[in-house]
Amino acid sequence: MSATVARPGIWGLMAEFDQPADLVRACRAAREAGYRRMDAYTPFPIEAVFEALGLHRNAMPAIVLGGGILGGVGGLSLQYWASAIAYPLNIGGKPFFSLPAFIPITFECAILLAALSCVFGMLALNGLPMPYHPVFNVPSFALASRDRFFLCIESRDPRFDREGTRKFLEQFAPRSISEVEP
Amino acid sequence: MAETPEQVHPEAHRPPVIEPGHSFSSVTDQISSIVLTHRTPAGWWLGFALVFSIAMMLFYSVAYLVVVGVGIWGINAPVGWGFAIINFVWWIGIGHAGTLISAILLLLRQEWRTSINRFAEAMTLFAVAQAGIFPLIHLGRPWLGYWLFPYPNTMAVWPQFRSPLMWDVFAVATYATVSALFWFIGLIPDLATLRDRSENRAARIIYGMLAMGWRGSARHWHRYETAYLLLAGLATPLVLSVHTVVSFDFAISIVPGWHSTIFPPYFVAGAIYAGFAMVLLIAIPLRWAYGLEDFITMRHLQNMCKILLATGMIVFYGYLMEAFFGWYSGSIYEWYMTKNRAVGPYAPLYWALIFCNGVAPQVFWSARARSSIAVQFIVAIIVSIGMWLERFIIVVTSLHRDFLPSSWGMYTPTQWDWMTLIGTLGFFTTLLFLFIRVLPMISIFEMRTILPGAAVRAKEEPA
Numbered sequence: 001m002s003a004t005v006a007r008p009g010i011w012g013l014m015a016e017f018d019q020p021a022d023l024v025r026a027c028r029a030a031r032e033a034g035y036r037r038m039d040a041y042t043p044f045p046i047e048a049v050f051e052a053l054g055l056h057r058n059a060m061p062a063i064v065l066g067g068g069i070l071g072g073v074g075g076l077s078l079q080y081w082a083s084a085i086a087y088p089l090n091i092g093g094k095p096f097f098s099l100p101a102f103i104p105i106t107f108e109c110a111i112l113l114a115a116l117s118c119v120f121g122m123l124a125l126n127g128l129p130m131p132y133h134p135v136f137n138v139p140s141f142a143l144a145s146r147d148r149f150f151l152c153i154e155s156r157d158p159r160f161d162r163e164g165t166r167k168f169l170e171q172f173a174p175r176s177i178s179e180v181e182p
Numbered sequence: 183m184a185e186t187p188e189q190v191h192p193e194a195h196r197p198p199v200i201e202p203g204h205s206f207s208s209v210t211d212q213i214s215s216i217v218l219t220h221r222t223p224a225g226w227w228l229g230f231a232l233v234f235s236i237a238m239m240l241f242y243s244v245a246y247l248v249v250v251g252v253g254i255w256g257i258n259a260p261v262g263w264g265f266a267i268i269n270f271v272w273w274i275g276i277g278h279a280g281t282l283i284s285a286i287l288l289l290l291r292q293e294w295r296t297s298i299n300r301f302a303e304a305m306t307l308f309a310v311a312q313a314g315i316f317p318l319i320h321l322g323r324p325w326l327g328y329w330l331f332p333y334p335n336t337m338a339v340w341p342q343f344r345s346p347l348m349w350d351v352f353a354v355a356t357y358a359t360v361s362a363l364f365w366f367i368g369l370i371p372d373l374a375t376l377r378d379r380s381e382n383r384a385a386r387i388i389y390g391m392l393a394m395g396w397r398g399s400a401r402h403w404h405r406y407e408t409a410y411l412l413l414a415g416l417a418t419p420l421v422l423s424v425h426t427v428v429s430f431d432f433a434i435s436i437v438p439g440w441h442s443t444i445f446p447p448y449f450v451a452g453a454i455y456a457g458f459a460m461v462l463l464i465a466i467p468l469r470w471a472y473g474l475e476d477f478i479t480m481r482h483l484q485n486m487c488k489i490l491l492a493t494g495m496i497v498f499y500g501y502l503m504e505a506f507f508g509w510y511s512g513s514i515y516e517w518y519m520t521k522n523r524a525v526g527p528y529a530p531l532y533w534a535l536i537f538c539n540g541v542a543p544q545v546f547w548s549a550r551a552r553s554s555i556a557v558q559f560i561v562a563i564i565v566s567i568g569m570w571l572e573r574f575i576i577v578v579t580s581l582h583r584d585f586l587p588s589s590w591g592m593y594t595p596t597q598w599d600w601m602t603l604i605g606t607l608g609f610f611t612t613l614l615f616l617f618i619r620v621l622p623m624i625s626i627f628e629m630r631t632i633l634p635g636a637a638v639r640a641k642e643e644p645a
Contacts, residue, residue, distance in 0.1 A: 039401055040399070040400035042400060043375075044371075044631045045403035045627075046638055049400045053401075055400065060405055082343065089342070105343055108427075109352065109356075112355075112360065114416050115359070115364075115417075115420075122367075122408075123394070126402045126405055126406070130394070142378035144378075145371070145375040146206065146207055147630075
């Protein structure tokens with residue numbers, strides 16, 4: 001397989017499969033053949049595909065933890081500042097900073113910020129919302145949200161070769177192989 | 183096609199969570215066609231017209247309340263909380279089952295939850311919306327409701343963060359936000375399915391915008407799955423905290439009948455109990471009207487009956503313990519309150535509550551009763567009424583006999599109280615009707631994952 005520079009005018013080659021197991025086999029072989037700039041498109045999450053593509057860890061837990069800590073610290077600081085500094089009320093000589101009474105709101109703020117950072121972090125890392133993406137140019141790609149499984153090897157992969165990659169994908173007997181317009 | 187005829191499910195002796203013979207395409211087409219159909223069923227219009235006219239009653243009674251004031255309600259000097267708080271607690275409790283199904287059962291890998299979680303989450307959202315109305319209109323001047331939030335203001339005052347009512351604001355606001363996020367995140371892949379399958383240009387654009395360009399990329403799914411699990415992990419303690427905080431509204435006070443350490447767990451169990459009754463009340467007509475018996479099977483209904491039985495017994499234990507505490511406390515006020523519940527002016531309601539929540543669900547010990555849809559439906563109605571009565575008993579019987587007999591009184595709801603309560607039922611159902619018309623009521627992508635054809639691991643050869 002020769003590592004030639006792809007001609008402009010093609011974003012990648014997309015193979016279409018009927019069965020998730022065929023997709024997994026193709027993904028694993030493509031990774032073993034040294035392809036890296038590729039992605040699988042499936043109607044539901046398939047853990048075997050993640051493994052085949054070498055997806056192990058992601059940044060989500062760290063982002064959510066960060067959001068949770070920020071929310072908890074922020075919520076507690078807000079209550080401390082409002083109750084002890086900005087607007088202290090002496091009620092029966094009770095302390096201004098009454099930690100036990102501040103725990104419920106601290107907890108809720110931690111959950112709120114963690115959840116918001118979870119959702120918006122996931123969308124941001126996934127680059128969503130994305131109004132245009134080349135894979136939608138493949139007519140049968142609409143079935144990726146129904147019952148078809150796709151593997152797209154992108155032309156920016158250094159090993160990508162219009163003919164060679166097509167031959168490589170053909171050995172997995174896909175239902176079809178399409179060129180993806182950019 | 184993808185499926186194999188025999189179920190790969192290990193628990194073959196139980197009814198299946200999805201009827202055999204379905205494939206990725208049949209699941210997708212059947213669920214999405216309910217939304218993408220050109221013809222809205224006549225029954226939908228009829229039902230919508232009915233429930234929307236009931237919702238109008240809510241809008242009218244709230245408008246009248248804003249014009250005249252809370253004097254139109256039955257609240258008075260000893261019983262200052264009345265219907266508004268009863269209904270608030272009732273509605274927010276109903277919401278809890280949706281989060282339990284979507285988050286806790288997800289973490290416990292109860293895959294039967296898949297076909298009921300979407301509409302249960304919608305139920306949560308709509309129930310919380312109803313619940314949110316009540317404390318707001320109970321403020322007396324609802325247009326100043328934003329004073330509850332901590333924001334820098336020219337009055338230079340800040341909310342009292344030590345008050346359980348403030349905790350409530352944060353708990354309910356967080357709960358509403360997280361439930362909406364969870365629901366929307368779960369919808370994104372299905373919105374993409376609707377975008378790809380819709381033949382109507384306007385629908386394609388709207389669903390396309392909502393799906394935000396979701397393309398089912400494995401890299402996206404990978405983060406999506408982690409995010410979904412993390413959200414479930416966050417929603418689980420959240421849902422427990424919300425009704426705990428609601429119970430603090432009562433338990434932090436020193437009113438006999440409220441000042442009780444059993445309140446948080448007892449409220450949470452009651453919330454799940456009331457919520458599952460409502461899920462049954464929604465699931466049974468839905469599967470009948472839309473022919474979804476393949477997806478919402480007897481297994482789902484029976485499992486929900488078992489949860490009703492289990493949580494019902496926890497709630498009933500709560501009632502017994504409340505009575506025990508009243509006696510064991512040695513406080514004349516607590517003991518009087520306990521006796522007053524059983525034989526006082528509201529005794530018929532107390533015994534109705536014991537029947538509805540303690541006795542009625544016991545029929546679910548019988549497998550025959552659990553397999554009868556009529557029995558399930560009737561018990562679910564009884565439980566819903568029972569849980570409303572529980573909140574009535576807690577709010578009214580505790581308040582109407584104050585410490586001093588000179589402050590005793592009675593509480594009678596007015597027509598406006600009833601119109602508001604029944605109106606929220608109409609508004610809630612209106613939102614449900616709109617939801618089942620425009621969004622998939624069953625999570626399509628999660629249904630695909632539980633099909634036999636989705637099990638890749640079994641087929642793949644070692645690498």
